[in-house]
């Protein structure tokens with residue numbers, strides 16, 4: 001039986017376990033705010049736990065969220081089990097779902113300035129999907145080889161992160177994000193020009209570690225560009 005979303009269903013989000021997804025999203029977003037990843041209500045995080053998707057509200061200060069603010073969706077039916085009446089679910093929801101459809105357990109969306117700068121440094125190639133490419137950095141080992149593949153990239157592997165063009169509304173990014181995921185089946189991230197990045201992983205731990213590794217690489221790549229050092 002599917003629960004009635006109009007009822008509070010507080011039990012779905014109230015837990016003393018710090019690893020409960022509703023608690024984790026709040027804790028992660030507080031930390032991401034300090035990194036400049038979810039500034040001014042932008043960005044966010046969603047977690048899939050078994051058949052439940054935990055989604056933050058839209059347009060709220062992500063570092064101030066409480067577990068009771070969380071939406072809970074039933075993944076197989078895409079119906080809401082819990083809808084806090086004062087909010088709408090994140091506009092990023094269809095993009096998070098695209099990652100969950102491909103086996104992710106957590107998806108992080110940041111507005112990191114390093115990610116945005118990378119999208120400005122990689123030229124738009126009309127008719128072709130733009131892609132950030134870099135090689136020979138130790139931190140590349142922080143990124144998985146791809147869905148269904150064991151282990152992480154090696155020092156001599158090339159890291160490729162596709163870049164899609166921004167749209168007026170976040171939801172309208174879904175189609176191009178899905179196309180980029182199909183074109184780059186091994187990627188765990190997609191950059192959005194002049195906007196930010198979506199990063200996912202099999203687990204919360206992996207999504208967070210990959211997001212941190214990528215942000216480090218993007219910052220380094222921007223500094224390398226300033227010094228005229230090659231990425232490849």
Ligand SMILES: CSCCC(=O)C(=O)COP(=O)(O)O
Pocket residue numbers: 040041042043044056057058059060089090091092109170
């Ligand atoms: C200044 S934020 C603009 C919307 C956006 O890009 C975003 O990531 C936030 O979406 P949400 O609906 O989760 O607030």
Ligand SMILES: [Zn+2]
Pocket residue numbers: 042043109110111170195196
């Ligand atoms: Zn955004």
